[in-house]
Amino acid sequence: MPSLADLSERARTVFQQVVDEYLDSGVPVGSKYLAQLPGGLGLSPASIRSVLAELEAAGLLASPHTSAGRMPTDSGLRLFVDGMIEWSAPDAEERAAIEAQVRDVDTASAVAMERMTGALSGLASCAALVMVPTGEMTVKEVAFSMLSDTRALAILIGSDGTVENRVIEAAAPLDTARLTEAANYMNAHLSGLSLSDAVARLKTEVEGGNSALDSAARDVISRGLASWSTDERGRAVLIVRGQAHLIDDVAAIDLERVRQLLEDIDEKEQLLGVLDMARQARAMKIFIGSENKLYSLSGSSLIASPYQSGDGKLLGVVGVIGPTRLNYARIIPMVDYTAKTLSRLMR
Incomplete structure (x- = not known):
């Protein structure tokens, strides 16, 4: 998609007029209509048609029918919203x-x-x-149980007594030591936090190099938190x-x-x-x-x-x-x- 800098001043003027008229009426806008607008664009219908064709080739406008006028594409509306719109604050x-x-x-x-x-x-x-x-669940206690080499049962107990069980698929082979490490870390560092805050805390500590967790334990914790957080959103x-x-x-x-x-x-x-x-x-x-x-x-x-x-x-x-x-x-x-x-x- 072209940027505003890629458009000539004439193309920008015509494009903005098309978008303004379309948003107001909801119907495609033609060159003859644009040429007859009060104040005008200072261009003939033929010149406007040429600019409209240029904007259509750039993917900013589209014509729903061969003989119809143009309307902004989704890309054209994105360009308009991001760079051309004049905000009108609520009165x-x-x-x-x-x-x-x-x-x-x-x-x-x-x-x-x-x-x-x-x-x-x-x-x-x-x-x-x-x-x-x-009401987002607050982490009270967490436990993990091996199901297979790459699958584990993640058990979350909320501060309100709610128990949530999820089966997670690990990216690498698991063992009991890694699951114990993951549970101990969560209970020591994330207990008392909401799920969203726990996700943010884990991300901050890992990115800051403050976590002693190895990659396998981090993966287990991240997948468990992601599973529970997704269900929280669904509620x-x-x-x-x-x-x-x-x-x-x-x-x-x-x-x-x-x-x-x-x-x-x-x-x-x-x-x-x-x-x-x-x-x-x-x-x-x-x-x-x-x-x-x-x-x-x-x-x-x-x-x-x-x-x-x-x-x-x-x-x-x-x-x-x-x-x-x-x-x-x-x-x-x-x-x-x-x-x-x-x-x-x-x-």
């Missing part, structure tokens, strides 16, 4: 609408989460969602509001894509996995269309931002999902503001 009325949902609650309860998700959906005119952790609650916003006059033209998107939302486990990418990255994530295989058929975008507790611990993720023609300039700052509001509520 006072929008901020008040978000904050009003939690003004009368002391903590981020399920009711507060549902209210805020509903408000975000209405403001963004698309489906809004929030991932709420059900998170996903609240979704505003699916009806996904069906508008433009979307009705392509009902198959709308149906696919609604099915994507129903695949809660996969959607939680995508949201968890934002949580692990500790930053806002924007997935556009085919950039994520979950949305490759529905042609949708997901904007998600993590929220945290007062001590900086990552808790969950809030975001919106809708067609790729989202109003990114307005919605991205709105999702960011909602996440910050949730973080303030958790203090």
Whole structure:
């Protein structure tokens, strides 16, 4: 994909106009239409067609039909979002609408989460969602038991008395000594930590050279933590509001894509996995269309931002999902503001 520096000033101007018009209308944009816009581009329809062909050859625009206008590709939208967008922060009325949902609650309860998700959906005119952790398990004690040369049973006892058993496949042959070493290390260094904190502690100590564990014991611990952490994510609650916003006059033209998107939302486990990418990255994530295989058929975008507790611990993720023609300039700052509001509520 070309960068902005690879485009001429004329190509950048035409490209931005096409994207702006497409995001506003949801339909392909033609050269004649662009030439007649108020203020104009200072180019004839023939010159605009030439630039459009250049942008299409570069993979930034596409024409759904031979005689139709152009629309941005997923790569084109990524270039636009990363380098050309002009952010529009939520105004006072929008901020008040978000904050009003939690003004009368002391903590981020399920009711507060549902209210805020509903408000975000209405403001963004698309489906809004929030991932709420059900309470991450805290490590109390760990044990490993040999099953075969490369398989072991990992046993985790949580501080609440919960017992989780997982069969793990090791990368190299195992022996009882290595499993004992792995268990002793975890009980001495990771007991009392949440699973996510235990993963972070292990990574820090290994990368800092502070761990005396050999590679086999490290592999056993990493695989055990990864297995338990994956299941922890699966226990998170996903609240979704505003699916009806996904069906508008433009979307009705392509009902198959709308149906696919609604099915994507129903695949809660996969959607939680995508949201968890934002949580692990500790930053806002924007997935556009085919950039994520979950949305490759529905042609949708997901904007998600993590929220945290007062001590900086990552808790969950809030975001919106809708067609790729989202109003990114307005919605991205709105999702960011909602996440910050949730973080303030958790203090």
